[in-house]
Amino acid sequence: MIRAEWTKFRTVRGWLLGLAGAVLATVFLGVAAASASHTSCSKGPVEVPCPRPPTGPDGGLVQDRFPFAHRDLAGDGSLTVRVAGMTGIITYPPPNHDEIVSGLVPWAKAGIMVKDGVTPGSRYAAVLLTAAHGVRWQHDYTHDQAGPATASWLRLTRTGDTVTGYASADGSTWAEVGTTRLAGLPRTVQIGLFVASPTNVTSTANARGGSIVQARFTQATGVFDRVSPAGGWRYDEVGDDGERTDWEKFHQPAGLREAAGKLTLTGSGDIAPGGTAAGVTVERTLVGMIFALLLVIVVAVLFVTAEYRRGLIRTTLIAEPRRRRALAAKAVVIGAVTFAAGLVAAGITMPWATRLLADGGNFVQPVGLATGLRVVVGSAALLALLAVLAYALGAALRRGLLAVVLAVALTVLPYLLATASVLPPGAAQWVLRLTPAAGFAIQQTLPAYAQVSYPYTPSDGYFPLPPWAGLAVVAAWAAAVLAVAAARLRRGDA
């Protein structure tokens, strides 16, 4: 019966054209948007290519900007400090946005680090104290591990490729916070003290829909004493772009002060994964799929409702009296053809549009082969599952227009409302958990990181569910509606 249903599908030209249109819409919109997208920076009146965001050891774009007091460490060694204090400022925070206040953002950091040079993006491991999240063990931008909630003494040891961090409340009893092997670390590395103060980003609901995202300059000052071994510090602002805020120009510049065995380090920035702010994600090239989905919905619905309209369903059931099999055969065929169309569409669009984006001076978030394949194959699977859902609605309702409207209302509409910054972020996240639009999570390439204080909203490309869980939500919807259609088909007269 599957072969018969495939014959049915391929012998109606309108349905084949609909599918071809879906592929073309994806490719055309992706490529058109990519080739129209151009990024450049200005140096005075001159347009120049933008400075490339640093790339971390795993190939992803990272943030790597912070004040660093460091010295060479040749071979094995260690560093012990006490963090005597941490203070800072936040510029014009809510509720009144009218003054610069003292305070630290939750992920402001002061700590010690082993780093493979001062080039942004180089490998590192660090044990650090945060303003609100206790002691942490962090390395290579994406890795974060919690240590004790309170401690002021920090120690870092390097043995070969292995770096280990310890924390202590009193300087005599030490607990290991974390250990990491940084494979291929050269003999001479930089070891030293650092502070970091991430930009204060907030997202508030907009009364007219969507959300307002604001970013504020912050600065932190860390005071270190009981530094052992002491002396020999060089100061660098890693990743310095030369830009200075008024606060830095007129009040408190970033830098290092040494007095009476105390080191006071001031500055801003963060050492963290790049996020969508650092560059375009590859899934943005697949925006055309939402238009492809509209066409696919119409084809999938008509594939079954046309039979009801013409009375052809009786011929189908005379040929296959086992009704659930007849229903399933059609579902398999519509799923398979839309999967193939999705695979072609995403497989062409993503590599092509990504290259065009890079040619336009845009920074594209690099993805590994496995992630890239997951996005392409997952997008095809998403299109197929949404097509099966639309088909099942058609089979359950037996009315073409009604089923198309309902399918659009369940898939395209919630996706647009949630990602186009129409709904407030909280509502958008619930929409993307419960409706079949949750499946678009399969396209998300950048994970949200708990150690970064950032409003990971759907409009920014972050979904509330993990990729495969999102796809599972769609599968559950399709299965449920298919069950309703099967029950109606089995009970009633044809």
Next chain:
Amino acid sequence: MRAIIEVNGLRKRFGPAVALDGMTFTVRAGQVTGFAGPNGAGKSTTMRIILGLDRPDDGTALVGGQPYAALRRPLTHVGALIDAGAVQPSRTGRNHLLWLAHSQGLPVRRVDEVIDQVGLRTAARRRAGGYSLGMRQRLGVAAALLGDPPVLILDEPFNGLDPEGMVWMRRLLRERAADGRVVLIASHLMGELQDLAGHVVVVGRGRVVADAPVADLRARFGTLEAAYLELTRDEVAFRAEGVR
């Protein structure tokens, strides 16, 4: 499979309306059997139940001793024409037959054979939406013949046929019956049935009112039409004045 249709005690209501009220008859092989009765007498419902499309409230309908739903590759057991208009207009006639052939695991050769058999060769690769009623009728018959089944069930097969088509249809049905197959045709054309059918089942208000050889009815009433009008006198929902 035995070539026989057995309808036994079928009952079916659609809401308050009684469609079938103990419909019982048997159709045997070897002759064309006519299935006659006024509109609303239950002919179509009975045929849909035989084909497993409608569910009876009570009673059974067996084809070759089995319910239709139990048949595997059903078109090789039963060929049916119930609605010649039931085609996807944008699909060609040949492709319509092709998917049916694929659904039964029949070779593509059969598609071309039945196309020749019903005389649709020149139109087979055109969109079925452009077919005349007669051509659709031929396409429907081609679909019924596709699996070379021992049982044929045709609803109003003469609809829309031109005189040449009527002759062709008559010969086709006679040949099939003479072959030892079951041929059940529902029709309002009493003249046609009188010449063609060896046996007739007349129904009214969901029950059989006569189940007899055509020769017997003609002996009693003169013509099949006279027999029909007499037998269904009290069974008709609508009748214009002046007819008997």
